Amino acid sequence: MAEPRPSGAAMSALGLGTWFLGEGRRPLAAEEAALLAGIDAGIHLIDTAEMYGSGRAEALIGRVLTHRVRDDLFLVSKVYPHNAGTQHIFLSCENSLRRMGTDHLDLYLLHWRGSIPLQETVDCMEALIRQGKIRRWGVSNFDTSDMKELFSCYNGDHCAVNQVLYHLGNRGIEHDLLPWHHAHHITTIAYCPLAQGGSLHRQLLRHPTVLSAVDELGLTPIQILLGFVLHQPNMTAIPRTGSVDHALQLAAMAGQPLPDEIIEQLSAAFPAPRHKVPLDMQ
Numbered sequence: 001m002a003e004p005r006p007s008g009a010a011m012s013a014l015g016l017g018t019w020f021l022g023e024g025r026r027p028l029a030a031e032e033a034a035l036l037a038g039i040d041a042g043i044h045l046i047d048t049a050e051m052y053g054s055g056r057a058e059a060l061i062g063r064v065l066t067h068r069v070r071d072d073l074f075l076v077s078k079v080y081p082h083n084a085g086t087q088h089i090f091l092s093c094e095n096s097l098r099r100m101g102t103d104h105l106d107l108y109l110l111h112w113r114g115s116i117p118l119q120e121t122v123d124c125m126e127a128l129i130r131q132g133k134i135r136r137w138g139v140s141n142f143d144t145s146d147m148k149e150l151f152s153c154y155n156g157d158h159c160a161v162n163q164v165l166y167h168l169g170n171r172g173i174e175h176d177l178l179p180w181h182h183a184h185h186i187t188t189i190a191y192c193p194l195a196q197g198g199s200l201h202r203q204l205l206r207h208p209t210v211l212s213a214v215d216e217l218g219l220t221p222i223q224i225l226l227g228f229v230l231h232q233p234n235m236t237a238i239p240r241t242g243s244v245d246h247a248l249q250l251a252a253m254a255g256q257p258l259p260d261e262i263i264e265q266l267s268a269a270f271p272a273p274r275h276k277v278p279l280d281m282q
């Protein structure tokens with residue numbers, strides 16, 4: 001897990017994602033209440049991006065910050081690939097900070113690879129650290145070959161995390177990317193750890209092995225899915241939540257590992273691929 005700074009929140013194994021928040025799918029007050037409930041239940045990492053709702057998710061976090069102490073939270077945002085160079089990244093970062101009403105980010109990520117050279121982005125990230133705008137930086141949606149190229153850049157090994165899609169039904173990163181992260185002390189941040197937003201999510205929630213674990217442990221299906229992701233070492237999960245009840249279910253899994261036999265049953269029902277597969281982003 002990433003090292004905490006001398007003051008402020010440490011990067012934890014469980015955070016809250018904000019993809020699709022602030023876009024009118026639910027009342028803003030309900031989404032704000034969900035984030036506040038998660039924070040009050042002990043989830044202090046909040047993940048967002050300038051892309052999410054064209055900044056509206058960051059603005060939602062800004063509303064939340066008016067009710068809580070900034071240094072109790074670990075804030076993560078992401079920059080568009082086309083903004084990740086010297087021409088735009090400093091303004092992009094300033095805009096994110098302004099929308100959230102803070103003077104720094106705990107972690108700033110390149111959202112995915114684009115046409116701007118990696119060395120240029122690394123140099124910009126290091127400059128933002130020197131300016132005090134960010135505490136650390138990382139990447140998102142990088143496959144193993146991308147990570148190797150990043151580490152060939154000067155200061156590329158300062159990368160703290162790689163945020164990628166990972167859940168029980170999509171275990172492709174376990175073949176080579178996750179072992180590479182472990183070997184190079186990179187924290188993995190799993191987005192969509194509940195396979196949210198599609199038919200696969202519903203299939204997982206209704207799968208007999210998942211329901212058997214629900215009956216045995218007295219947990220909910222989403223808690224089982226989250227627990228599977230959290231069993232991985234050096235892993236942070238950032239499920240999205242838009243309701244107080246959902247946030248409280250997620251928070252209850254912090255520090256509550258699933259038994260090894262349940263992990264084995266889930267792994268057998270949803271085996272990881274035995275060969276390299278393309279990095280999935282959906």
